[in-house]
Amino acid sequence: MKSIFDFESIQKLLTSPKFTFCYDALHGVAGAYAKRIFVEELGAQESSLLNCVPKEDFGGGHPDPNLTYAKELVSRMGLGKSNSEVEPPEFGAAADGDADRNMILGKRFFVTPSDSVSIIAANAVEAIPYFSAGLKGVARSMPTSSGLDVVAKNLNLKFFEVPTGWKFFGNLMDAGLCSICGEESFGTGSDHIREKDGIWAVLAWLSILAYKNKENLGGGELVTVEDIVRNHWATYGRHYYTRYDYENVDAGAAKELMAYLVRLQSSISEVNEIVSGIRSDVSKVVHADEFEYKDPIDGSISKHQGIRYLFEDGSRLIFRLSGTGSEGATIRLYIEQYEKDPSKTGRDSQDALAPLVAVALGLSKMQEFTGPICTNCHYIDFHCYAQQWGLIAFNLESP
Numbered sequence: 220m221k222s223i224f225d226f227e228s229i230q231k232l233l234t235s236p237k238f239t240f241c242y243d244a245l246h247g248v249a250g251a252y253a254k255r256i257f258v259e260e261l262g263a264q265e266s267s268l269l270n271c272v273p274k275e276d277f278g279g280g281h282p283d284p285n286l287t288y289a290k291e292l293v294s295r296m297g298l299g300k301s302n303s304e305v306e307p308p309e310f311g312a313a314a315d316g317d318a319d320r321n322m323i324l325g326k327r328f329f330v331t332p333s334d335s336v337s338i339i340a341a342n343a344v345e346a347i348p349y350f351s352a353g354l355k356g357v358a359r360s361m362p363t364s365s366g367l368d369v370v371a372k373n374l375n376l377k378f379f380e381v382p383t384g385w386k387f388f389g390n391l392m393d394a395g396l397c398s399i400c401g402e403e404s405f406g407t408g409s410d411h412i413r414e415k416d417g418i419w420a421v422l423a424w425l426s427i428l429a430y431k432n433k434e435n436l437g438g439g440e441l442v443t444v445e446d447i448v449r450n451h452w453a454t455y456g457r458h459y460y461t462r463y464d465y466e467n468v469d470a471g472a473a474k475e476l477m478a479y480l481v482r483l484q485s486s487i488s489e490v491n492e493i494v495s496g497i498r499s500d501v502s503k504v505v506h507a508d509e510f511e512y513k514d515p516i517d518g519s520i521s522k523h524q525g526i527r528y529l530f531e532d533g534s535r536l537i538f539r540l541s542g543t544g545s546e547g548a549t550i551r552l553y554i555e556q557y558e559k560d561p562s563k564t565g566r567d568s569q570d571a572l573a574p575l576v577a578v579a580l581g582l583s584k585m586q587e588f589t590g591p592i593c594t595n596c597h598y599i600d601f602h603c604y605a606q607q608w609g610l611i612a613f614n615l616e617s618p
């Protein structure tokens with residue numbers, strides 16, 4: 220890490236009375252590294268560390284770095300239902316059990332994983348010595364928001380869109396084609412190793428904060444995580460983004476839904492008729508397909524990687540079957556609305572995404588295919604990451 224980042228400038232930030240920091244290892248393996256790197260090497264206060272003693276049972280918690288499971292951190296950062304009275308830290312982060320995934324937070328502010336990788340890529344050359352000679356290229360998984368595409372285009376970088384799963388990034392890195400990559404599922408990494416790396420992501424964010432504040436630590440106002448994200452949106456546009464997870468769906472029903480969407484995407488005019496019937500204020504679908512990837516290195520072809528509906532204004536709807544769900548099938552629905560106009564990038568996500576959400580549910584006939592999944596509570600079991608991410612939360616009552 221010392222050969223990648225400028226530890227001296229991160230130390231100045233972490234020891235400045237203007238900056239406050241909190242890191243939650245959720246009792247996973249990151250705890251030991253956090254103590255050594257953030258406290259012993261970089262001078263953060265020991266009280267900045269939460270749940271940093273690794274435990275075999277993760278202290279009874281679920282070590283998933285998101286707004287639902289990293290409860291203590293979320294509350295400390297002023298994002299929970301019951302927040303502490305104390306002023307939240309300026310920067311917070313969490314790792315999962317094996318510390319390959321990460322969540323980045325500002326004071327009362329959540330950074331989506333898609334925004335996180337875009338912002339790291341946009342600032343890497345200036346803020347991180349390892350990248351000072353330039354980026355070889357950047358990559359994202361298909362369902363991750365297209366924010367990184369816009370950065371790549373603006374900075375004239377090689378760009379790759381790969382199927383979900385880290386192995387595809389690995390091939391690009393081995394071939395010297397990719398320096399930074401990320402996934403909506405909270406994985407971010409670079410070619411310093413062939414895996415996602417949660418500690419690296421936190422050091423990358425600390426580097427960006429240190430760089431943006433190098434003149435401000437003595438006097439002047441601190442550039443916060445929220446400032447960095449909002450400035451990024453003002454420059455590159457914002458990709459309002461959310462993901463809905465339908466878990467434990469009957470495997471046959473999930474297959475039928477996907478087959479229906481494949482059939483539908485072959486007729487764009489039919490799709491547009493349905494879309495405009497649901498919401499006339501949504502732009503036109505200009506392309507739809509089932510994502511297929513030919514690996515540029517080994518030539519292998521990965522088929523059936525999710526169904527995409529791409530809209531004229533850069534918005535996207537993606538339907539994909541999870542490869543990690545444990546019971547029945549898990550259908551993931553990814554909804555993304557692109558807003559270029561800087562005066563409109565600060566909207567409430569729920570409002571901004573509402574028309575596309577209606578289109579996604581209507582177009583896919585989601586409710587018809589999945590049925591009332593959770594009969595106990597008489598709700599369609601609507602596991603919604605957006606809820607964890609504090610963006611949108613609603614349940615559909617079964618008839």
Ligand SMILES: O=P(O)(O)OC[C@H]1O[C@H](O)[C@H](O)[C@@H](O)[C@@H]1O
Nearest residue numbers: 383384385402404541542543544
């Ligand atoms: O298939 P899903 O349930 O969406 O999970 C997708 C995730 O699975 C694993 O965790 C992989 O290591 C990740 O690279 C991938 O993003």
